[in-house]
Amino acid sequence: MAAMAEGQRRALAEAFGASSSSDDDGEVGYGDGDDHRTLGRERKLTEMIPVWESICEVNGLWLCREFLSENEQHWLLSSIRQEGWFNGGSFNQAMRFGEIPEWAKELAGFVREAVCFSTVEDQPLPSDLLWREPLFDQLIVNVYEPGEGICAHVDLMRFDDGIAIVSLESTCVMHFTRSKEESDNKELEEDPSQRVPVLLTPGSLVLMSGEARYLWKHEINRKPGFQLQGGKEIQQERRTSVTLRKLRPQHNSG
Numbered sequence: 036m037a038a039m040a041e042g043q044r045r046a047l048a049e050a051f052g053a054s055s056s057s058d059d060d061g062e063v064g065y066g067d068g069d070d071h072r073t074l075g076r077e078r079k080l081t082e083m084i085p086v087w088e089s090i091c092e093v094n095g096l097w098l099c100r101e102f103l104s105e106n107e108q109h110w111l112l113s114s115i116r117q118e119g120w121f122n123g124g125s126f127n128q129a130m131r132f133g134e135i136p137e138w139a140k141e142l143a144g145f146v147r148e149a150v151c152f153s154t155v156e157d158q159p160l161p162s163d164l165l166w167r168e169p170l171f172d173q174l175i176v177n178v179y180e181p182g183e184g185i186c187a188h189v190d191l192m193r194f195d196d197g198i199a200i201v202s203l204e205s206t207c208v209m210h211f212t213r214s215k216e217e218s219d220n221k222e223l224e225e226d227p228s229q230r231v232p233v234l235l236t237p238g239s240l241v242l243m244s245g246e247a248r249y250l251w252k253h254e255i256n257r258k259p260g261f262q263l264q265g266g267k268e269i270q271q272e273r274r275t276s277v278t279l280r281k282l283r284p285q286h287n288s289g
């Protein structure tokens with residue numbers, strides 16, 4: 036593993052405002068009634084070495100399986116719950132454009148850190164995307180009950196390159212298929228042998244850029260036979276995902 040020099044790690048940690056090791060062992064502030072929940076001080080950046088996997092069949096697709104610790108997953112779920120978007124149970128999706136909540140900004144900061152601290156040779160997100168400001172200004176939270184998923188799609192062109200998806204709760208399989216919109220070879224597109232499965236465990240982060248973002252469709256099919264891990268059906272529970280994207284400037288939107 037190409038370990039990052041300690042000095043460089045410290046400098047980055049300082050740039051991201053991480054706490055020094057002496058004062059960071061407090062409780063994570065996600066309990067009910069905590070209005071100023073933030074994890075910035077709790078994340079031990081100097082100890083964090085994210086493990087990135089490149090999904091080699093799909094250029095530009097990266098997975099960081101242990102992106103969020105269990106505490107961080109609780110914090111994120113609790114921050115989402117606190118928004119009250121899903122109270123009453125009649126909605127399963129919430130979107131924010133432009134101004135995103137503080138916890139989402141903090142999550143975006145974690146994404147940047149995880150890419151910066153990557154030990155792989157190819158950076159999981161190209162530098163021009165990684166250092167744009169803001170990194171993300173659009174948020175979608177999706178809540179899926181067992182059996183519910185999302186049809187194969189390429190994200191709308193109104194969003195820029197560089198999309199992050201954080202998975203919470205139930206494990207699921209996301210499938211990637213080459214988009215063949217330009218040709219009418221539907222059969223090839225639907226050929227199951229062309230589908231690339233990616234297992235999304237709770238706390239994992241997916242990054243899509245370049246071909247993965249523009250030339251591949253992604254989908255979550257939770258019908259029987261599609262959600263397999265080691266040949267066995269995954270036990271489905273509720274799944275929550277947080278998608279972070281950047282809006283393209285108005286005049287570029289397609």
Ligand SMILES: O=C(O)CCC(=O)C(=O)O
Pocket residue numbers: 175177185190200253276278
């Ligand atoms: O829920 C997910 O993991 C994916 C969501 C998604 O692809 C979208 O909202 O465009």
Ligand SMILES: [Fe+2]
Pocket residue numbers: 188189190253
């Ligand atoms: Fe999508």
